[in-house]
Each structure stands twice: as C-alpha cells, then as structure tokens.
Amino acid sequence: MKKQKLAVVFTALLTMVGFSSCLNSGDDNLNYPSFQLPVTIAGDALGGYTFWSDYGNIKLRPTSESVSQLKLDGVKRAVIAFDLTEDQAGITQLEPNKVYTIVVNPAYCYGIPTYSMAVDTLSTQYQENGNDSIALKCKPINSASTTEGAFYVKNGYMTFVPTFSYGNSPVYFGLYYDSEKDVNAEAGSLNMNLYFNNSLENSVSSSGASSVSLKMPSELYMEYMQKDSIDLILNFKSSSSQSPLKCRMAVFDFMAPSY
Secondary structure, eight states, X not given: OOOOOOSSOGGGGXXXXXXXXXXXXXXXXXXXXXXXXXXXXXXXXXXXXXXXXXXXXXXXXXXXXHHTTBOOTTOOEEEEEEEEOGGGTTOOSOOTTXXXXXXXXXXXXXXXXXXXXXXXXXXXXXXXXXXXXXXXXXXXXXXXXXXXXXXXXXXXXXXXXXXXXXXXXXXXXXXXXXXXXXEETTTTEEEEEEEEEOOOSSSOSEEEEOOEEEEOOGGGHHHHTTSSEEEEEEEOOBTTOXXXXXEEEEGGGGSXXXX
16 A cells, blocks of 8 residues: 655644634623534634534534634634524424524533544654654553444544543644554455543543544545445553444545535
8 A cells, every 4th residue: 555645744743723612702692502513613704614513414504693702713623502593493403414504602612622633654754753753652541432422433533532631731632543554445444543642741630531533534535435434443542451442434524524
C-alpha cells in the first residue's frame, strides 16, 4: 500500500480545537428547548451555518439571529439545543433525511472536545521527524464506555466516551495507524489506535468522563471508496486492560461536511 504523507509532523498536530464548554455569548434563555442533538458544524458566520446531526441524516439550519448568540469560531463539534421556527409548529419529532430551520437555545448548547490528530506512523514525515512521539508520550486512559451507541463515526468524526485522569495541564487525544498493517480495504476493516497524553508527570489529581470527538483521516476514504461500510476497531491502552471498541461505519463518514 502506498504510504500516506503528512503535511505536518506528529508533534505539530497535538492541538485541541478551542471552545467554551458553554457556547453561550449572550443572556441565558432559560426556557428548556424542545430538541438537543450532537452535531458537526459546517459553514461560517458570513455564509451561514449548517449543523449536521449525528442521527438520522438530519440537517439543521439556524436562524442568523439565534446562532449569533453562540461562539462558534473554530468549533467543529457541539451539542446544539433548539426549537423549530414558528412555521413548523406542531412538529414534535424530527424525521430522518430532512432539513429543519431552527432557533438555537444558547443556554443549553455546549462544545464537544474535538481533536484533529490522525497520523500514519509509516509516513515519511513521521518517520523522519516524529521522534517516536507516540511510543514516548502515549498514556493509558482509565476506561471507555461500552454502552450501545457510545462509540460511532459520523460526518468525519469518531466519537467515544473515555474516563481519564487530568490536572491543570492540557489534555491531548489523537488517532494513529500503520498503513500497512491496520488498513485492510479488501476485508473492509480498519484498526485505529488511540493516542492520549494528559501531561501529568505524577498520578492523577482528578478523574472524569466526557464525550470526545476525533477527526477521521479523510485520506483513507480513497482506500475504501468501493465499499459502502467497513468494520472499525479502536485500540487503546487502559488501566483496566479493556478490550478494543468496535463499530460499523459508513465509508462516506470519513469525510466531514463543508457547507
């Protein structure tokens, strides 16, 4: 298999997308919203935003007035709370494969921690400049949720729920793979490996669980484009020696929406 080349080295990719845990930038609207969904965010303030739901291929188009209350610069993943516009009154359940115009309720919106590192360890850039960063810095998480639906890939991002230790230092997550061993297009399977570094030298100061999203390596779409879906395995180090996570993913979900 042809080795994938990276535009930047591994260490330069260890960056977390910045966001506020609460995306609200204005006065709180304390009316509880009718709907709340995890989404991938596409578009911008100038051309307008589209929120691509993780479920049912539902697209949400927020009104410009309501979305202006959110701080969305650089945010790729979030849980969006909303109501439908008045012309859609009476709808109590969202239908798959439809587009809805929504009024965002900023008081109940929050960002999902999102990381963009995905490294082929056989790439020229990593082999020459990576300094074996993964082996030297990767640490175990405590565990990962095995609840049905907690691990999946949608709209260009893998989402799972790890429990991990943290302190006051930055926390980093990422994905890495060996393009010769982990990518098997013929069998329709892919192994991804979790990178985790909590920047702690000593043992934990506190521990918690949080949904985390990791950008999938879009360059792998070409490897699997002849298939509709593949088996995905996420391997990771854990203090409990937990088994890998497994799910079935649609091949087009390697790609994140751009509009």
